[in-house]
Amino acid sequence: MDLLLYTFSKCFPCFPNLSSPSVTINNAKYKIIRLLGEGGFSYVYLVSKGSSNSLYALKKIRCPFGGDESFKMALKEIRNYHRFTSSKTPYIIQSIDESVVDESDGSKTIYVILPYFEQSLQDIINRNVLNNTSMAEEEVVRIFIGICRGLQAMHKYKTYGTGVEEEEDALLLPGTAGEEDEGEFTMNGGEMSEMIPFAHRDLKPANVMLPSTDGIPVLVDLGSCSKARIQVRSRQQALSLTDFAQEHCTLPYRAPELLDVATGSTIDESTDIWSLGCVLYACMYGFSPFEKLELDEGANLNLAISQCKYNIPNSGEYSEGLKSLIGKCLRLKSSERPTIDEILEDALQLSRS
Known part of the structure; x- marks a missing residue:
């Protein structure tokens, strides 16, 4: 008993x-x-x-x-x-x-x-690794497009009214309330709206749920989701954001600018684009690109991410167009990464081919 x-x-x-x-x-x-x-x-x-x-x-x-x-x-x-x-x-x-x-x-x-969702994208990837199988390109593209659509809703989030909605995002960087980039104001039927991009900040296969075999991907675990654009104006802010990333942003999918946040830098929604590239790679090859380099060559994970060092297998199971999406997302300089709209359009073109 x-x-x-x-x-x-x-x-x-x-x-x-x-x-x-x-x-x-x-x-x-x-x-x-x-x-x-x-x-x-x-x-x-x-x-x-x-x-x-x-x-x-x-x-x-x-x-x-x-x-x-x-x-x-x-x-x-x-x-x-x-x-x-x-x-x-x-x-x-x-x-x-x-x-x-x-x-x-x-x-x-x-x-x-x-x-309640019975399986995550990580569950599917794990099964493929255990069974030494891989996901068909058509399925990879379908899931990738769904993830992009979820990120698009975050990155292009709009609020409606006469002013910016009140947030407690100062929790992310103590003392930075009101220091985020201003949004873009537009008019919608006479009502003022403001574009305030949000970022997921912890995009990874375990945070993508699939309701069924052919169900649409659903982004979950919104605990780290917050306003995307942050101006880092002091060393204290840089350290606070670095600590936040260490606690909330899973390392193999974490953007390099979040490893050791620099004073004077700008953090924005492109951190999700980096993670998106890592998720695509994991769908294709079973692990994030930097995990795979660590497994295959014993590379240091932090160093590999900070140098954007990874390998794409020479197998012919995936098209060059799909492989190129990985490289577009994994740009060391965040300013060189495409927007979610650009990545989604590339993925949609692949689905039509």
Whole structure:
């Protein structure tokens, strides 16, 4: 019996009612089925709702000190789930419900109900590596186009109204509120809109979900998503952004300008373009380009990224046009990388050929 309780406690951490673990969010009861993943103060569970047994993902975020930075970051993540609703894009995840609970010890717990996806792009890549198989070019291009459409909605995000929407993006770089690049103002039916590019900041195969074998790709994990354009005006800001990247931007897919952010530099949405090239490479060859160099030649990952050093296999399974997309994304100088519109157009041309 003790072993059974221990097993349940490992499956359902933070849920003391082991006999029938469940949680109620805004009067809707969800049954906890199993733990899907965890990291830091957050846990993700597979849950079912009501008699229909519809499946969802429940993200539970523990904020030990109530109004601290972790709580503000969690609220920012929730805003991101709603932010791109106006874009009417199916390529970015949106939350279904949320709840903030004030605990007796002064901490806060945030619950977020999200769609449940059975597999990620990383799952497919892992299977291919284990089975020594590869993804067909047509499938690679189809998935790549979907990812591009999701990034396009972020990079071309617009707000409507008379002024810039209030954000807590100063959390990214303490003391930099109001220092981001100004957006581009346009008129839409007499209503002023402002283009404020956002960047995902942690694009990788594990953050691309595929609802079914031929389903459209969905970008998930919006915890790092924030305003894309940041002017780094001091060494303190540079160090803060470097620390943020180390914590939130997965190294094999991280743009070189985020390895050691330079004072006086500008960080923008081109960091996602670099990651996009790494994701494309992983779809084709099983690993990010710099992971593969590390595996094949023992290269230092940080050094390989900072020098943009990688190899493209000489196999004939993929067209030169598809391979060229990798090189277009992986430009050491961020200013030389194409926009998401340009990359998407290239990919669409490949799909037509």
